[in-house]
Amino acid sequence: MRGKKGMRLSRRAVLVAAMVAAPSFPSGVVAGDAHWVGDCPPPVVVSSPDGVPCVPGDSTRLNPHVWNGDPNCPPPPSLVPSPRPIEGVAPIPLMPPESTPGQTTDDYFRLDTDSPSSPDASSVPPQESQPPSSSPESFSQQDDAAQQTPDPFANAAPVDAPAANNTDFNNISASDLSSSxxxxxxxxxxxxxxxxxxxxxxxAQINATITQAYSFHATGTRGALPTFDRLGGGGFNPDVLAASGTGQSIGGSAFTNQFSIVEPIPPTDADLAPSSGFLFQGGTATYTETNATQTASTADYTDLGNGDQWFIEYEYQQVIGGSEGAVRPAPxxxxxxxxxxxxxxxxxxxxxxxxxxxxxxxxxxxxxxxxxxxxxxxxxxxxxxxxxxxxxxxxxxxxxxxxxxxxxxxxxxxxxxxxxxxxxxxxxxxxxxxxxxxxxxxxxxxxxxxxxxxxxxxxxxxxxxxxxxxxxxxxxxxxxxxxxxxxxxxxxxxxxxxxxxxxxxxxxxxxxxxxxxxxxxxxxxxxxxxxxxxxxxxxxxxxxxxxxxxxxxxxxxxxxxxxxxxxxxxxxxxxxxxxxxxxxxxxxxxxxxxxxxxxxxxxxxxxxxxxxxxxxxxxxxxxxxx
The missing domain is CATH 2.40.128.130 (Autotransporter beta-domain)
Known part of the structure; x- marks a missing residue:
């Protein structure tokens, strides 16, 4: 077991040493792959050669999550784990060998825990304040310490977190409230x-019926379909036209005492629709003999010389809302x-x-x-x-x-x-x-x-x-x-x-x-x-x-x-x-x-x-x- 843990530490140490020795980082390195451990210094504000400070969190200069590769700005400290170098281990090249087919820069830097060649994050011991020794005794001491000391990588974000443009759910984690x-x-x-x-x-819609009724007395002409002239009108004659006769016959004649009428049309003295939304609902002309009553008379109205009078009544209606064919919507x-x-x-x-x-x-x-x-x-x-x-x-x-x-x-x-x-x-x-x-x-x-x-x-x-x-x-x-x-x-x-x-x-x-x-x-x-x-x-x-x-x-x-x-x-x-x-x-x-x-x-x-x-x-x- 000690030899296995020592081997794990060696692989981690080799990779960390390579990252520390590297002169630069490629763009797209994910912040979730790097963590501060041991006595590493906290992140600091660094400056570029042109004197402009590279403030972590400033997306135009330096983003603490992803380094944009700007040669004028060193990579943010949050991306550079800095454990003490392990004595006797030489740095390894940052970039993958050209002879490795199909391997990209991102693949090279990804710490894939599923890969047998990748270091096991859960098995890496904490960093000691003194430089680690490569002797078997020191590895044994580190193994014992690892069983008592919490693993700094145990609660780390997944080391294979995707890049920011990845469309997978892996870049959405409610467990890390600092992640956005x-x-x-x-x-x-x-x-x-x-x-x-x-x-x-x-x-909902309104369904309202607005009724406008009109009535007046008029004199009538003799005929099968008489016409009517409003009393007190301005002289237009006729003002109202009969459409057909209804009701009982008077005195056995062919005439009746009531007629339906058609809608008045200009020029006329009769009242017209109050507005364009009103429709004519029909009306009647009833023989009353005089203008003192609205009740139908049973007398024979054929003698117009006696000033026979008729009562005219009709109405207009406006229906608003209530149906698909409404005259006026009312929602x-x-x-x-x-x-x-x-x-x-x-x-x-x-x-x-x-x-x-x-x-x-x-x-x-x-x-x-x-x-x-x-x-x-x-x-x-x-x-x-x-x-x-x-x-x-x-x-x-x-x-x-x-x-x-x-x-x-x-x-x-x-x-x-x-x-x-x-x-x-x-x-x-x-x-x-x-x-x-x-x-x-x-x-x-x-x-x-x-x-x-x-x-x-x-x-x-x-x-x-x-x-x-x-x-x-x-x-x-x-x-x-x-x-x-x-x-x-x-x-x-x-x-x-x-x-x-x-x-x-x-x-x-x-x-x-x-x-x-x-x-x-x-x-x-x-x-x-x-x-x-x-x-x-x-x-x-x-x-x-x-x-x-x-x-x-x-x-x-x-x-x-x-x-x-x-x-x-x-x-x-x-x-x-x-x-x-x-x-x-x-x-x-x-x-x-x-x-x-x-x-x-x-x-x-x-x-x-x-x-x-x-x-x-x-x-x-x-x-x-x-």
């Missing part, structure tokens, strides 16, 4: 983001920017990054048309490899939250609900990463407001906080493939107050009354993604590092029936009681060497009807990972 490899750009290929699919707007607050789906541009990994998502939704359901949405976000690591905090703010060019029903539909830039997301790495192995956390959606989106004739008729206040617990799992079976699964709940912590005018037809004669609180349905999101590396560039100077192909399947469902708030001629509820949305997303991640990742993608619905939120979604996501 998980926050670097090199980790993206190991833990790519899910792209996403969600339209993001509230599923809940924050159209397309109210409910945030965390899995969009999401990874279970914790990172320092900034990002921007862009989505173009073609022909969004509920009559909302095309929508362009941006999400700006920032993620910051609080505890390396373990905890991060993320901020998201959606902004969309969409249907405006404020609508004047006397004017055409208005579209505007809308700010959505600001969301705060905390993420925790719960389990981390070389092939598996499990994270979870909580998102809080704050009600920063505008309230929904509808006005008519200068008066508010409907208001829905955005006051509910969204609670969004989530969990994500990443599995990497090999260096080419990565699989992810994700689940999120979206729960409204409260309701949004709804106010409705007591007189929708004549809002200036009514006032806003509280109709109740509307609580959004709880949503569940399930997402599955597969990523495969299709291109890798080993040249560290190349701009494009790698390309990953991504395929995803997304499912969103309501976990409860929709809430409803009602008032006369007004309801506010979901477009559909239960939603089951299934979308597929396909895209690619282009990973650049400067920390930039660009992701173009396309999402398509796999269901129809109201489960089809849009015809298609075009996506571009940009991440910058520090």
């Amino acid at each position: 490899f998980a926050s670097t750009q090199s980790s993206f290929s190991s833990a790519p983001t899910i792209i996403g699919d969600f339209q993001g707007g509230g599923l 809940s607050p924050g159209v397309s920017v109210r409910r945030v789906k965390i899995s969009e541009n999401f990874s279970p990994e914790v990172r320092d990054r900034g990002f921007v998502n862009y989505s173009f939704f073609n022909d969004t359901y509920g009559g909302l048309g095309d929508i362009s949405r941006f999400v700006v976000g920032l993620e910051k690591v609080l505890v390396d490899d373990l905890v991060s905090i993320e901020l998201r703010l959606p902004i969309a060019a969409t249907y405006a939250s404020y609508q004047n029903l006397d004017q055409p539909e208005d579209r505007d830039m809308e700010i959505g609900n600001f969301t705060l997301i905390s993420k925790f790495a719960l389990l981390r192995t070389e092939r598996l990463l499990w994270s979870g956390g909580l998102g809080i959606g704050t009600p920063t989106a505008d309230d929904t407001r509808f006005t008519m004739r200068g008066h508010d008729i409907i208001q829905i206040h955005n006051e509910s906080v969204q609670i969004q617990p989530f969990t994500g799992l990443l599995c990497r079976p090999n260096s080419d493939w990565a699989f992810q699964a994700y689940m999120q709940l979206d729960v409204a912590a409260g309701g949004d107050p709804v106010y409705v005018n007591t007189n929708l037809s004549n809002p200036n004669a009514g006032n806003l009354n509280y109709a109740g609180d509307f609580r959004d349905s709880t949503l569940m999101h399930l997402d599955f993604a597969a990523s495969r590396g299709v291109y890798r560039n080993r040249d560290q100077q190349a701009r494009l590092n790698s390309i990953l192909a991504n395929a995803e399947l997304h499912y969103t469902s309501t976990l409860e029936g929709s809430d409803t708030v009602s008032a006369p001629n007004f309801t506010y509820t979901n477009l559909k009681d239960q939603f089951d949305i299934v979308n597929a997303t396909f895209g690619s991640h282009f990973v650049f060497n400067n920390g930039l990742i660009v992701t173009p993608a396309m999402s398509v619905p796999l269901r129809d009807g109201l489960d089809e939120q849009f015809d298609y979604e075009a996506i571009v996501q940009v991440n910058y990972i520090r």
Whole structure:
């Protein structure tokens, strides 16, 4: 046993002596391969020949993790273990023999514990304060000391740690809180983001019927289809035309006492639609004989010389929201920017990054048309490899939250609900990463407001906080493939107050009354993604590092029936009681060497009807990972 331990020490001593004697180091040496032991001096600030200090941690001059090979800067002390030289052992060459085929510089410096020719880190004894002796007695003493003294290499980082541009999970270790490899750009290929699919707007819509009724007396002409001239009108004649006769016959004649009428058209003294959103609902002309009553008369109206009178009544209606064919959409607050789906541009990994998502939704359901949405976000690591905090703010060019029903539909830039997301790495192995956390959606989106004739008729206040617990799992079976699964709940912590005018037809004669609180349905999101590396560039100077192909399947469902708030001629509820949305997303991640990742993608619905939120979604996501 003593001879074996002595042999281990000799191999370690030979390698250490070679490293100390070496005049320079190649770039790419990993900090995890070197450790300070014994009475070695601590790292110090060194200076280059040009006088500029090479401060450890200064990436432009000297990085304590990786030496860049700058001849003006000596390698950092953290990379140079400096035990006392072993007497009687000559230095060995730094570079491998040229005759060794297939062996690279990195291979030569890698301390591979699996190789029979590599020193066993666990068997290397601690450095003594006195120069070691090569006699058998001294080896025996060192063996006895090694059994009592903790091994300085026992808790060292793996000696075969990969280079910083490696896409393996080996460069991500939660056990070493001083390591920040998980926050670097090199980790993206190991833990790519899910792209996403969600339209993001509230599923609730107003369903209101606004009725505008008109009535007046008029004189009628004789005939099978009489015409009518409004009393007190400006002289236009006729003002209203009959469409067909209904009701009983009078005196056995061929004429009747009531006719349906057609919509008045200019020029006319009759009242017209209050705005372009109102549709004619029909009306009648009833023979009353005089203008003192609205009740039909049984007298024969053929004698017009007696000033026979008719009562004209008809109405216009405007239906807002409530169906795909609605005259006017009326969605809940924050159209397309109210409910945030965390899995969009999401990874279970914790990172320092900034990002921007862009989505173009073609022909969004509920009559909302095309929508362009941006999400700006920032993620910051609080505890390396373990905890991060993320901020998201959606902004969309969409249907405006404020609508004047006397004017055409208005579209505007809308700010959505600001969301705060905390993420925790719960389990981390070389092939598996499990994270979870909580998102809080704050009600920063505008309230929904509808006005008519200068008066508010409907208001829905955005006051509910969204609670969004989530969990994500990443599995990497090999260096080419990565699989992810994700689940999120979206729960409204409260309701949004709804106010409705007591007189929708004549809002200036009514006032806003509280109709109740509307609580959004709880949503569940399930997402599955597969990523495969299709291109890798080993040249560290190349701009494009790698390309990953991504395929995803997304499912969103309501976990409860929709809430409803009602008032006369007004309801506010979901477009559909239960939603089951299934979308597929396909895209690619282009990973650049400067920390930039660009992701173009396309999402398509796999269901129809109201489960089809849009015809298609075009996506571009940009991440910058520090």
